[in-house]
Amino acid sequence: MNFEFSEENEQKFQELLTKYPKKDSLMLPSLWMIQHQESWISPEAMEYLAKRLDTSPMNIYSVASFYTMFHLKPIGKYNIQVCKTLSCMLRGSEDIKKHIENRLGIKAGESTKDMKFTITEVECLGSCGTAPCVCINDDYIQNTTPAIIDEIINELK
Ligand code: FES
Numbered sequence: 001m002n003f004e005f006s007e008e009n010e011q012k013f014q015e016l017l018t019k020y021p022k023k024d025s026l027m028l029p030s031l032w033m034i035q036h037q038e039s040w041i042s043p044e045a046m047e048y049l050a051k052r053l054d055t056s057p058m059n060i061y062s063v064a065s066f067y068t069m070f071h072l073k074p075i076g077k078y079n080i081q082v083c084k085t086l087s088c089m090l091r092g093s094e095d096i097k098k099h100i101e102n103r104l105g106i107k108a109g110e111s112t113k114d115m116k117f118t119i120t121e122v123e124c125l126g127s128c129g130t131a132p133c134v135c136i137n138d139d140y141i142q143n144t145t146p147a148i149i150d151e152i153i154n155e156l157k
Contacts, residue, residue: 003034080100101119
């Protein structure tokens, strides 16, 4: 399976090239573009990016695998990220996680068979004041309750 930037991402890549003196500096924004395009970063995409940035696939892998927000295996269309750090934990994130697991019939770290949902446990989402916090793709759900989760899952199903 070959990978190449979509037309839109190619345009963004070309713009970024004019802004940075070193191609290495384009690695993180390029990885984001790949993830937004494919929902994950495949080995083929890493090889493609390595060629575009005149570096090695191992260099790309070492950066992509360092950050937990980059997905190195396919994930569901909706990635439900449940914060497991202190404030959220004290405000019931474990119960929220169990509720989501029961609703979807999968455990954290797994995806539904139809690849619609993935549950991921993450560290602090930076929204401790509105704990417990859940993030679905790029959207934050604050002061999360099982009822709110049910409503959202029903809409997304
Ligand atoms: S501890 Fe959950 S958002 Fe900070």
